[in-house]
Amino acid sequence: MAIQNADKTNFKELIREDFVIADFYGTTCVPCKLFSKILEDIEAEIPFLNIVKLNTTDNPELAEEYGITAVPTVHFYKDGQLVASHVGVMQPQAVKEVIAQHMYA
Amino acid sequence: MKSRILKVKDYREVDVEPLLRPFVPDETALEAELRRLTNPYIRWEPGEEVSAGDQVVCRLLSDCPRYNKEKVRFVAGSGMFQRELENLSIGMRVGETREAGLPEGKVSLTLAGVMNRVAPEPSDEMVEKLELDGVHTVAEYRAYLLEQQREAAFGQDSFEALKKLTREVISGSEFILYREDWAEAINRELDRCRTLCRQEGMVLEEMTPEQFQGRIPVKSYHELVAMLQYDGWDNLCRYLLGRRYAETDSFHSGEAEYEAFIADYAKTWRVSEESAKEANPFENFIFNEYTGHAYTVLKNYIREFY
Numbered sequence: 001m002a003i004q005n006a007d008k009t010n011f012k013e014l015i016r017e018d019f020v021i022a023d024f025y026g027t028t029c030v031p032c033k034l035f036s037k038i039l040e041d042i043e044a045e046i047p048f049l050n051i052v053k054l055n056t057t058d059n060p061e062l063a064e065e066y067g068i069t070a071v072p073t074v075h076f077y078k079d080g081q082l083v084a085s086h087v088g089v090m091q092p093q094a095v096k097e098v099i100a101q102h103m104y105a
Numbered sequence: 106m107k108s109r110i111l112k113v114k115d116y117r118e119v120d121v122e123p124l125l126r127p128f129v130p131d132e133t134a135l136e137a138e139l140r141r142l143t144n145p146y147i148r149w150e151p152g153e154e155v156s157a158g159d160q161v162v163c164r165l166l167s168d169c170p171r172y173n174k175e176k177v178r179f180v181a182g183s184g185m186f187q188r189e190l191e192n193l194s195i196g197m198r199v200g201e202t203r204e205a206g207l208p209e210g211k212v213s214l215t216l217a218g219v220m221n222r223v224a225p226e227p228s229d230e231m232v233e234k235l236e237l238d239g240v241h242t243v244a245e246y247r248a249y250l251l252e253q254q255r256e257a258a259f260g261q262d263s264f265e266a267l268k269k270l271t272r273e274v275i276s277g278s279e280f281i282l283y284r285e286d287w288a289e290a291i292n293r294e295l296d297r298c299r300t301l302c303r304q305e306g307m308v309l310e311e312m313t314p315e316q317f318q319g320r321i322p323v324k325s326y327h328e329l330v331a332m333l334q335y336d337g338w339d340n341l342c343r344y345l346l347g348r349r350y351a352e353t354d355s356f357h358s359g360e361a362e363y364e365a366f367i368a369d370y371a372k373t374w375r376v377s378e379e380s381a382k383e384a385n386p387f388e389n390f391i392f393n394e395y396t397g398h399a400y401t402v403l404k405n406y407i408r409e410f411y
Contacts, residue, residue: 028373037141040141040144041141041144043144044144044147045158045180045183046180046183046185047147047149047160048160048178060375093184096183096184096185097184099185100184100185100186100187103185103186104171104177104186
């Protein structure tokens, strides 16, 4: 499952089923680029993860709708329900712990 | 502005080498970045035996519902499912069954399938696809990453050296500074802060420590005034130094640069150009440009020794 770039037309559809990691990032945000690399590493390690990225600079309305006040923010969804979230760069092990807690629940 | 420089201390007379920590490459980070190059080329191939990092499909039998499932998929050793069961699967062959005693009860794991992870070594072809200027081989990419590391380290390590060099240049130079210029620079900065706060619906003079947090590194308006007054003389000196350096190194900033800055500011902060200009008056911009130029000149000198 490749990392998918979402926009306002498909974001809700992409987080609707299964376990999904949603990465809210900004175009010029440097920590976002670091977190993006962390997610790419995780995707290379766990290829069947669903990872969705949303550019909040290009989609401010959606960012507001989901209560994003700072980037990067990561949301973890299970069948469309928000089960965990974090503001700021998350270290790989912390991401895996959330996966372990919710993906198989 | 009536203030001026009488004599400038030549920064090249200052030995900055003792002020700098030597650059030590982070080999672990470098290797991780090189490994990242191979991420898009990782293949998953059907296999017979599980190694750490492989995708595992198995059947679990247990009295515990969490571990009683017909089909479970995880990556062995990733820690994403259950560490003990993941480790148990390593070395298993398809069709094999093993048991583990977990705190939740006994679990029987039967391996239904495995996809072996095949990660290629970094290659020149992978580097070429990055389309980096002048970077075509793995060796060149390694050198490129190393240079990025050096640049990032310089950004951190040069801070103290730059402060000390600036202090030495200012204290070794001779200035005539007018209180009215000092006051004007401070008041301009205060006005800028006032405008920015007003644009966020606050009154600068009435802001609480919580409102200052994350915006300006002070706890009160009076602390802000004190900070600006304290830094004011040095900032004036830096501005005059920047002006002096610009006389010989062709640096220039004026209307065109201001318009470009405003356009960029308005885009970044999603405000109108009028608001951007209100928050960043031309005089402030020019003052900051030449103050910044003095920093740039001194920083470039320090870079020669890094």
